[in-house]
Amino acid sequence: MIEKEVLVEVKNLKVVFGKGKNKFTAIDDVSFQIFKGETFGIVGESGSGKTTIGRAIMRINEVTEGQILYHGKSIQGKIPKEWDREITQKIQMIFQDPMASLNERAKVDYIVSEGLYPSKKYKDEAERQQKVRDALLNVGLLPEFSSRFPHEFSGGQRQRIGIARALVMEPEFIIADEPISALDVSIRAQVLNLLASLQQQNHLTYLFIAHDLSIVRFITDRTAVIYKGKIVELAETEKLFAHPLHPYTRALLSAVPEPNPYKEREKVVEVYDPSQHRYDQHPPSFIEIEDGHFILANEEELADYRILLKMEGTK
Numbered sequence: 001m002i003e004k005e006v007l008v009e010v011k012n013l014k015v016v017f018g019k020g021k022n023k024f025t026a027i028d029d030v031s032f033q034i035f036k037g038e039t040f041g042i043v044g045e046s047g048s049g050k051t052t053i054g055r056a057i058m059r060i061n062e063v064t065e066g067q068i069l070y071h072g073k074s075i076q077g078k079i080p081k082e083w084d085r086e087i088t089q090k091i092q093m094i095f096q097d098p099m100a101s102l103n104e105r106a107k108v109d110y111i112v113s114e115g116l117y118p119s120k121k122y123k124d125e126a127e128r129q130q131k132v133r134d135a136l137l138n139v140g141l142l143p144e145f146s147s148r149f150p151h152e153f154s155g156g157q158r159q160r161i162g163i164a165r166a167l168v169m170e171p172e173f174i175i176a177d178e179p180i181s182a183l184d185v186s187i188r189a190q191v192l193n194l195l196a197s198l199q200q201q202n203h204l205t206y207l208f209i210a211h212d213l214s215i216v217r218f219i220t221d222r223t224a225v226i227y228k229g230k231i232v233e234l235a236e237t238e239k240l241f242a243h244p245l246h247p248y249t250r251a252l253l254s255a256v257p258e259p260n261p262y263k264e265r266e267k268v269v270e271v272y273d274p275s276q277h278r279y280d281q282h283p284p285s286f287i288e289i290e291d292g293h294f295i296l297a298n299e300e301e302l303a304d305y306r307i308l309l310k311m312e313g314t315k
């Protein structure tokens with residue numbers, strides 16, 4: 001087996017918002033690794049905690065318990081200044097809504113440079129401007145656009161500006177939080193293809209957050225399925241789609257429209273009922289059921305899943 005280099009490791013992450021009666025556990029004991037060069041997907045319905053995980057890695061959301069490691073080193077709490085600067089540069093985020101995430105009063109030049117200014121990654125003004133021009137070109141925009149304001153652009157172009165803002169930092173790891181879901185259906189594929197080619201050119205690693213399974217299937221290598229703050233299943237994307245084990249994953253997948261209209265009629269949409277698990281007496285843990293395939297289950301369920309896997313394997 002090829003040894004995979006772990007770039008990001010999230011260990012037993014817990015994020016709790018609020019205090020006292022308003023306390024809300026948004027992320028509960030979540031663990032996963034992201035390998036260098038891959039696209040790792042997190043998929044789940046609205047409010048399941050996808051963005052909270054991304055924001056915890058970006059150090060926007062505070063970690064209540066657990067650890068986040070980058071290249072094996074902690075990125076939380078009190079860390080050396082040099083390391084802080086390095087991860088601020090290397091980890092970038094692309095946001096969901098390009099209409100809301102760009103400063104309307106600033107020109108593109110300033111928006112794209114925002115991360116550059118404190119990073120000291122350029123020696124003079126000419127070099128900074130050159131970096132902005134290169135970033136714009138890399139995302140398929142004209143360098144002259146740097147003197148315009150966000151309102152002069154379409155949704156797709158604005159998202160390209162958001163991508164340029166991340167790219168100009170020469171990142172290694174990009175968290176893309178539903179980067180195309182706010183865009184017109186007609187331009188989604190262009191932006192996805194742009195992200196894919198930038199990954200190739202710049203050897204990037206992506207954490208791709210989405211609720212749309214067909215996009216996840218298209219772009220990710222491995223996928224984690226999240227339900228109410230817990231990852232219920234994680235596997236190579238093709239495997240997950242071919243042999244989903246957890247009832248929540250099965251329900252999610254059963255709701256995806258089939259490309260073949262004749263097959264659609266035969267398809268049974270499964271409904272997930274969380275009360276089917278008897279976790280009061282036998283709590284679950286996140287277990288590797290086969291190589292690289294993890295599932296949230298207790299002992300009893302695990303035995304059932306093993307049988308299911310064997311049956312699917314012999315089909």
Ligand SMILES: Nc1ncnc2c1ncn2[C@@H]1O[C@H](COP(=O)(O)OP(=O)(O)OP(=O)(O)O)[C@@H](O)[C@H]1O
Nearest residue numbers: 017018026044045046047048049050051052053211
């Ligand atoms: N700063 C906060 N304070 C209190 N609750 C929060 C905060 N941020 C997020 N939450 C709550 O945590 C839960 C998870 O939110 P999160 O945004 O991570 O979900 P999501 O899966 O990304 O959903 P969406 O697809 O709608 O963005 C939600 O119930 C949300 O209301």
